[in-house]
Amino acid sequence: MLKKLTNRWEGYLFVLPAVIFMLALIGYPLIYNIILSFQNVDLANLASGNKSFVGLENYKELLSQGVFGTSVINTIVYTVGSVVFQIAIGFFLAVFFSMKFRFAPFLRGIMMISWLIPLTITALLFKFMMGANEGIFNQFLMTWGIIEDPIAWLSSPKIALWSIIIANIWVGIPFNMLLLSTGLSSLPEDVYESASLDGANWFHKLIHITIPLLKPVLLVVMMLGFIYTFKVFDLVFVMTGGGPINSTEVLSTLAYRYSFNEFQFSLGAAAANVLFLILFVVSLIYLSMIRKDEVN
Amino acid sequence: MKKLTGLTFIILMMALVACNGESVTDESSSGDGNGSGSKGNELSIWFHFTGKKQESFLEIVDEYNQSQDKYHLKAEYVPFPDVKKQLSIGLAGGTLPDMTTMDVVDNASFAAKGVLADITSRVEEWGEASNFYDGPLQAAMYKGKYYGLPVGSNALGLFYNEDLLAEAGIVEPPSTWDELKEDAKKLKTDNVTPFAISAVKSEEGTFQYYPFLRSSGADFTDLGSEAAKGSMEFLKSLIDEGYMGSYVVNATQDDIARQFASGKIAMMVNGPWNIERLKQDNPDLNFSISQIPKDEEFASVLGGENIAIIKGKNEEGAFDFLTWFLEPERHETFTAETGAFPSRKDVLENSDKWKEDKYLSGFVPIMNGAVPRGPSPEWPSISEAIQVAIQESLTGAKPVGEALDDAAKKVEDIQNN
Numbered sequence: 081m082l083k084k085l086t087n088r089w090e091g092y093l094f095v096l097p098a099v100i101f102m103l104a105l106i107g108y109p110l111i112y113n114i115i116l117s118f119q120n121v122d123l124a125n126l127a128s129g130n131k132s133f134v135g136l137e138n139y140k141e142l143l144s145q146g147v148f149g150t151s152v153i154n155t156i157v158y159t160v161g162s163v164v165f166q167i168a169i170g171f172f173l174a175v176f177f178s179m180k181f182r183f184a185p186f187l188r189g190i191m192m193i194s195w196l197i198p199l200t201i202t203a204l205l206f207k208f209m210m211g212a213n214e215g216i217f218n219q220f221l222m223t224w225g226i227i228e229d230p231i232a233w234l235s236s237p238k239i240a241l242w243s244i245i246i247a248n249i250w251v252g253i254p255f256n257m258l259l260l261s262t263g264l265s266s267l268p269e270d271v272y273e274s275a276s277l278d279g280a281n282w283f284h285k286l287i288h289i290t291i292p293l294l295k296p297v298l299l300v301v302m303m304l305g306f307i308y309t310f311k312v313f314d315l316v317f318v319m320t321g322g323g324p325i326n327s328t329e330v331l332s333t334l335a336y337r338y339s340f341n342e343f344q345f346s347l348g349a350a351a352a353n354v355l356f357l358i359l360f361v362v363s364l365i366y367l368s369m370i371r372k373d374e375v376n
Numbered sequence: 377m378k379k380l381t382g383l384t385f386i387i388l389m390m391a392l393v394a395c396n397g398e399s400v401t402d403e404s405s406s407g408d409g410n411g412s413g414s415k416g417n418e419l420s421i422w423f424h425f426t427g428k429k430q431e432s433f434l435e436i437v438d439e440y441n442q443s444q445d446k447y448h449l450k451a452e453y454v455p456f457p458d459v460k461k462q463l464s465i466g467l468a469g470g471t472l473p474d475m476t477t478m479d480v481v482d483n484a485s486f487a488a489k490g491v492l493a494d495i496t497s498r499v500e501e502w503g504e505a506s507n508f509y510d511g512p513l514q515a516a517m518y519k520g521k522y523y524g525l526p527v528g529s530n531a532l533g534l535f536y537n538e539d540l541l542a543e544a545g546i547v548e549p550p551s552t553w554d555e556l557k558e559d560a561k562k563l564k565t566d567n568v569t570p571f572a573i574s575a576v577k578s579e580e581g582t583f584q585y586y587p588f589l590r591s592s593g594a595d596f597t598d599l600g601s602e603a604a605k606g607s608m609e610f611l612k613s614l615i616d617e618g619y620m621g622s623y624v625v626n627a628t629q630d631d632i633a634r635q636f637a638s639g640k641i642a643m644m645v646n647g648p649w650n651i652e653r654l655k656q657d658n659p660d661l662n663f664s665i666s667q668i669p670k671d672e673e674f675a676s677v678l679g680g681e682n683i684a685i686i687k688g689k690n691e692e693g694a695f696d697f698l699t700w701f702l703e704p705e706r707h708e709t710f711t712a713e714t715g716a717f718p719s720r721k722d723v724l725e726n727s728d729k730w731k732e733d734k735y736l737s738g739f740v741p742i743m744n745g746a747v748p749r750g751p752s753p754e755w756p757s758i759s760e761a762i763q764v765a766i767q768e769s770l771t772g773a774k775p776v777g778e779a780l781d782d783a784a785k786k787v788e789d790i791q792n793n
Binding site for chain 2: 236324337
C-alpha cells in the first residue's frame with residue numbers, strides 16, 4: 081500500500097516540470113488575458129498599473145460593434161469552408177496515393193512542400209497570384225476564355241474571403257492527406273480481400289469499407305482542422321489585412337487591431353477570449369472523442 | 377485503433393511544435409529590447425529605418441559614441457509595422473528604451489497617453505525650434521507641448537512615366553482633377569492603367585487619400601461635407617471609368633510602385649522613399665515628379681519620422697543625442713542620402729542637394745504645402761473610420777455620400793469621447 085503511494089508520488093514528480101512549463105507559458109498569459117478583458121486598459125494605464133475593473137463592459141462594447149458579428153461569421157465561414165474542402169480533397173488524394181503505383185511515394189512527398197512553406201510566404205505568393213491585372217490566376221483564366229473580365233480576387237468584398245479560403249485549402253491539403261494516408265494504411269487488408277471475393281467493386285469498397293472504417297480518423301482530422309483553422313491570423317493579415325472594408329476580418333485580426341492599432345487592449349483581450357472560448361469547447365469535444373476512442 | 381490515434385497524435389504533436397516554434401521566434405524579437413539605461417551613461421533607442429537609411433543611422437550612432445564619453449548609445453532595430461506593438465509590449469513589460477523613432481502621425485496619441493516625456497522646456501532652452509518647418513513640428517506637439525522632434529520628412533507627389541505620357545501626346549503632367557481625367561483617357565490602353573493610389577485598409581490608405589481630401593477644402597473634421605464627398609466621388613469615378621484599377625483597395629504603396637516600375641501604371645501617387653527603389657527595379661524608367669492634381673488648391677500630406685523620448689527614462693541623455701543628431705550638417709547628410717526631406721528650413725535653404733536632384737527637386741514645392749494628418753490623440757481610430765469609408769466607397773459597397781456620412785459620425789463620436 082505504502083509502496084503504491086510513493087510510486088504515485090514519484091510519478092507526479094516526473095510530471096512536475098511539464099506542469100510548471102504549461103502553467104508559466106500557457107496558463108499565465110491565458111489568465112492575464114481573461115483579467116485584462118474585465119479591466120479598462122489602454123496605453124495610459126498600461127504602465128501605471130492603475131487599472132480599474134469594469135465588469136462585462138468590454139464584452140458589451142464588443143457586441144455593440146458591427147464588425148464583431150462580421151468577424152465571427154467570417155471566422156466560421158472561413159473555417160468550415162477550408163476544413164470541408166481540405167478533407168475532401170485530402171481524402172481523395174490519400175486514396176489515390178494508396179493505390180500503389182510507381183511514383184506514389186515520391187509524388188506524395190512532393191505534395192508536402194506546400195505545407196512546409198512558411199505561411200507568410202504562401203500568403204504573399206497568393207497575394208501576387210491573385211492580383212487583378214498582373215496576377216497569374218486571372219491571366220490563365222482569361223487566356224483559356226473561362227472568364228471575360230478579371231476577377232477582383234482580393235479587392236472585392238464579396239470574393240476576398242473565398243480567395244483566402246482557396247489559399248488555405250491549398251496549404252492544408254497535404255497535412256490532411258498525410259493524416260488520412262496513415263489512417264488508410266492501417267486498415268485491415270483481409271476485409272478488402274473478402275469484399276473482392278464477394279464481388280465488390282472499387283466504389284463499393286470505398287463507400288462500405290474505407291469510409292466507415294476511417295470514420296474515427298476523419299472525425300479527429302476534422303476537429304484538428306477546425307482548431308487549427310479557426311485561429312487563423314497570418315494568412316488573412318498578409319493577404320488582405322482584414323479588408324476590403326471588413327469583409328475578411330476574423331476574430332484574431334480583430335483582436336490584433338483593437339490591441340495594437342487602436343491600443344484598446346481590453347477590447348482586444350475580450351475578442352481574443354471569445355476566440356479562446358469557442359476553441360475551448362471544441363477541444364473538450366475533441367478530448368472526449370479521443371477518450372472514447374481509447375476505451376474502444 | 378489505439379495504434380492509429382497514436383500515430384495521428386505524433387503527427388499532430390509535430391505540427392503543433394512546428395507552429396509554436398514559428399510564433400515563439402516571432403515574439404522573441406521583443407525580448408532583447410532591454411535598454412532601460414540602468415547605468416546612467418547607457419542610452420538606448422529603437423529605430424525602424426531600413427536599407428541605406430539604416431546604414432547611415434548606425435554610422436551616426438557610432439560617430440556619436442566616439443565623439444563623447446558621457447553616454448554610450450545602443451541602437452536596436454524594430455520593423456516599422458511592429459513599432460507600435462513593441463512600444464505597448466515594452467510598456468507592459470517595463471522594457472522601453474530611452475527614445476524611439478515613430479511615424480509622425482502616432483506621436484500625438486502616444487503623448488496623450490502619457491508614454492512620452494514633455495520636452496518643451498528643453499526645446500526652448502535649445503532655441504533651434506524656429507529653424508524647423510512648421511508642419512513637421514506640429515506633428516511632434518500635443519496640446520502646445522513638445523513630445524518629440526522631427527528627424528526627417530516626406531510628402532506625397534505625383535509620379536509620372538515620361539515615356540508613356542509622351543506616347544499619348546501629353547506635354548505637361550495634369551495639374552487639376554479635370555486634366556487628370558482627360559489625360560487618363562489618352563493614356564488608357566490594354567496594358568496601361570492611367571492612374572493609381574493605394575487605398576489599402578491601413579494607415580497607408582488614409583495617407584494617400586488625404587491630399588485629395590485636403591485639396592477639396594475639407595478636412596477630417598468635416599468628412600460629411602460636400603467637398604469631402606466630392607473628393608471621394610472623383611476617386612470612385614476614376615475606377616468606374618476604368619482609369620484606376622479596383623485592386624487599389626488591396627494594394628500597398630510598394631505594390632503600386634512595383635507596377636509603376638514595370639510600366640503598367642502611367643501615373644501614381646507616392647513618396648520620395650520609393651525613388652531609389654524605382655531606379656533599382658527598372659533603371660530604364662523615365663519618370664518625373666510633380667504636384668498631385670488639385671481641386672481647389674494643391675495639397676499634400678506629411679509623412680516622416682520623429683524621435684520621441686520616453687517618460688521617466690534618461691531624458692537628459694536622450695535629448696543630448698537628439699539635438700546632436702539634428703545639427704544642420706548631420707541632418708543634411710542623413711536626410712539627403714536617404715531620399716528624405718530635412719525637417720529644418722535652414723538645411724533645405726542652404727543646400728543644393730535637393731534642388732539639383734532630378735527627382736527630389738520635384739518634391740520641393742510639394743513639401744511647402746504638405747500638411748500633417750490630424751494631429752489628434754485619437755488618430756488611429758479616426759484613421760480607421762476614414763479607411764472604412766474609402767473602401768466602402770471605392771468598392772461600391774456603399775454610396776459615397778452614405779459612407780462618408782457614417783465616417784463623419786464615427787469621427788464625431790470618437791472626438792466627443
